[in-house]
Amino acid sequence: MAVSYAYYPGCTLKTSAREFDESTLKVCKAAGIELTELADWNCCGASSAHSVSPLLGLSLPARDLQTAEALGKPVAVACAMCFHRLKHASHALGDAAKLKQVNQVLGKEFRNTVKVEHLLTILGSNGSSYQVTKKLEGLKAASYYGCVLVRPKEVMELDDEDNPQLMDRIVASLGAETVEWDFKTECCGASLPLSKPEVVVNLSHKILRQARQRGAECVVVACPMCHSNLDIRQKAMKAAYPGFQEMPVYYFTQLMGLAMGFSAAEMHIDKHLTDGLSLLKSKGFI
């Protein structure tokens, strides 16, 4: 049974996180989940819009949601920040006065009836049926959800705020082992890498250090911003924290793809700044 979604990729997945976009599309296609990219989608507003204008912060995602509503399809989102903004908008627009205001901005009627789902839920739900052909046995991974994906719980409606399990279950289904750790939803430094890089290096280092301490060999993420902070800053971590050992950071869809029989090149694992290939080679997965 094919499940059909309006797919909202977001800006990052079309630029610096292309590997997340492409691995998502390939994995979903193979799993029988139909993703149709939303026509003429616009930026969700990300971290800036709502801090400048609350109305803009709601109107941007509302425009995308309206397009999906017209199609009569639920929205599938991969990026954690986009998911956060879209969920936030549909929650906030439960308020009739706000919805009216936003409708004036949109110039067409949005009824706020569309469902927004993250790919972790879509792929991790019982309904999805991906075939694991190559078990990632022996790989020890730390599932890292980041802070915006699950918080606030009442709005995101995704998983526990401190010890979420969705990604852990998916990773375990691939044959890999997930570690128990306390940093699943800690902040990586978010959008500070340009203004305060030292904060990002400090926070992201703590996350990787913890993952290593609990026995993980890699970190698995569902957020392009987390990925960029954890992946790109490892050189700076090495300089700031002697003894720091590099650790590959993968999108969960990349590991799914590998386990489902796609090649490392198809999953663009070579696109990361921290080497992600050697570990997979050493385990005999590629």
Add this chain to the structure above:
Amino acid sequence: MPRVGVFLCHCGTNIAGVVDIPTVAEAVKQFPGVVYVDDNKFSCSEPGQAAIRQSIIDNGLDRVVISACSPRMHEITFRKAVSAAGLNPYLMEIANIREHCSWVHSDNKEAATEKAIELVKMAVAKVSLHQELFRKRISMEKKALVIGGGIAGIQAALDIANAGHQVILVEREPTIGGRMAQLDKTFPTLDCSACILSPKMVDVSQHPNIRLLTYSEVEKVQGFVGNFEVEIRQRARYVNHTTCTGCGICWQKCPEKVPGEFEEGTGQRTSVYIPFPQAVPSKPVIDTVSCRYFKYLDFIDKKMEGKKPPPCRICEKLCPPQAIDWEQKDEIIRETVGAIVVATGFKTFDHSVYGEYGGGRIPDVITSLQLERLMNASGPTLGEVVRPSDGTHPKTVVFLSCVGSRDEAKGRPYCSKICCMYMAKQALMLKEHDPGVQSYIFYIDIRAGGKDFEEFTRRAQEEFGVLYLRGRVSKIYQDDKKLMVCGEDSLIGRPVEIAADMVVLATGVEPSEGAAKVAQTLNISYDTYGFMVEAHPKLRPVETNTDGILVAGACVGPRDIPDSVAHGGAAAAKVIGLLSQDTLTTEPLTAAIDASRCTGCLLCSQICPFQAIDMVPANGKSIAVVNEGLCKGCGLCVAACRSTAPSLKGYTDAQILSEVLALCP
């Protein structure tokens, strides 16, 4: 035609300063049936009452209206005055022209006077239809039931028993002692908890007037003050307590070990067990869930697949007096009691909802009660404080206050009251156990209101070097063998991080498991959290809205030991007051059901909040009958009945209608 006398009270200037009494008096004289009108500066005073008495006699009055303050204030006073003149006290009606009139209409004296006249007019009309009512006497069973054998229940039971009355003390656990028995030392004097508690426990077991039923629960309560019929389930212990000598061979030899409830999971107990060495009774029970023989029986019964567990029965083989009895069954004990004290106590908040503190997954994050057990000389570590994870001695210990208290996000907005003090005590004790320990306490406020409490927390800080940090902890994570505690010191406005060996969560107080069920069984009120509701939070702190049912201790709200003891004693005093009477008189203002109109639909009995309506067979059908011992005269049945069978004595439909007609003829 009735002869109505009206007495207008000035209440000093309280009424007369607003309401023009002479005008009222003039108007009242014209009302039908009124033969006498008088006014008095203070009708409630002794001369005022004497004047009423004399006027009734002199003028042959047979109905009286007192136009004064609220009946809540002086109805009883005036009933007595009327009664002293030889009149039935229920042939009197009060017109409230103070609270309902002069006090609220002081800005418009003319209208107030007008209203006073109308209020009196209504009262005159109503009282003309009043009939003589008589109080009834009910018998008093001179025996009390105390539910819960913690310190509050123990105190109540002992006080009632010492006054010469019979007491049945029911405790759900295999021993009495409650939470206090789990504690190591008590603040602020640092008395050993068991040392001051166990003599009281022994007193209970040896008292000739106390019947102790442990491992028992109250299942059913019916009846009313003086005559409660209760059913108590004595759970099967599978040990005959008459022949058992408490020698201890069974629990020393039992091969099955499970985490002990009394030890809060820090230590183990066997399947046949007494919870702790000073337990009362000091005779064991067999826990059927973990016992190997019961598992074996279950296996056979349910025809389970797999390896058959061994039919152990070691205790039975070794028991010198052969007290093990596998055939024992639950027993239902029926008793009649005159009064009931509810003292079901508290449990501590389950901290697993605090994901940021590890949600119960970090072994060295323990609760305050677990620390009590670790510090206790008869605890699982014989008083050595060690980390559950590796058995090492912690050197840096961080306490977190308000876990499940003062936290609206977790549905617990209230203060648990005892935590500030026990944290100070525990931090101080840790230093006494091991001078190398440094304790930190994250707090919101230090609430040390109580005798010698503030001095005690100062001592913990100044003499024992406990460091207090004002702020909440945002996260605890494991870093190698350390626990990193991240929080904010809001006094310096900076985030802080402490590398600790152990974290103690000061988990808050909430009602015991099943407290709400007990309240429902007794038909008394409880609040959103499950705490019992007292009849008045200040003036009736141990009474409930049901006569004869009292509450004591932490089942009403967070309470420390001294308060629980005082509370238990207060409840006992009320019980003793009741039991010292041979009979009780009941208020006659109850509902009565006209049997000829009753269709037996049961609506009134379902709606009655006091369970005061019984169904009895009559002429081949069931009809409703009011139990006057329970009826509070609330009138719900009157409003609910479709065939107007019930009426409220003193407030019949005709009486109410006469008031309306007096107002709008």
